[in-house]
Amino acid sequence: MTQAVRQPHGSRGLLAVLNSDGRSHPVENTLAAVTVVLGALAAISSLWTGLHLLSSWSGLAGILTGAWGQFISATTGERFLLIIGLGASAFGFFLGMAHGGLFGGVIG
Numbered sequence: 836m837t838q839a840v841r842q843p844h845g846s847r848g849l850l851a852v853l854n855s856d857g858r859s860h861p862v863e864n865t866l867a868a869v870t871v872v873l874g875a876l877a878a879i880s881s882l883w884t885g886l887h888l889l890s891s892w893s894g895l896a897g898i899l900t901g902a903w904g905q906f907i908s909a910t911t912g913e914r915f916l917l918i919i920g921l922g923a924s925a926f927g928f929f930l931g932m933a934h935g936g937l938f939g940g941v942i943g
Contacts, residue, residue: 877927894928
């Protein structure tokens with residue numbers, strides 16, 4: 836039978852959710868935060884066609900950091916943030932590619 840995740844006594848906030856097993860995961864938490872930031876940057880900058888370089892490169896970096904974070908993640912909270920960041924990164928990357936790509940106008 837499944838049980839709810841038990842939080843360590845006295846810990847609250849985002850770090851308590853990310854470190855729900857009671858141990859610190861600084862590398863995994865950093866990858867999750869970087870993926871979310873890169874995903875937000877890629878998704879927001881993809882709304883303007885002139886920022887296709889920023890959206891495509893930040894989206895690609897977010898996809899790579901999110902994939903590596905998924906590979907080494909330890910808790911469900913980390914995986915949740917990584918999937919949100921991966922989705923936003925992919926959205927920004929694909930729109931950036933549609934608007935001009937990684938090297939559009941710079942090379943060739």
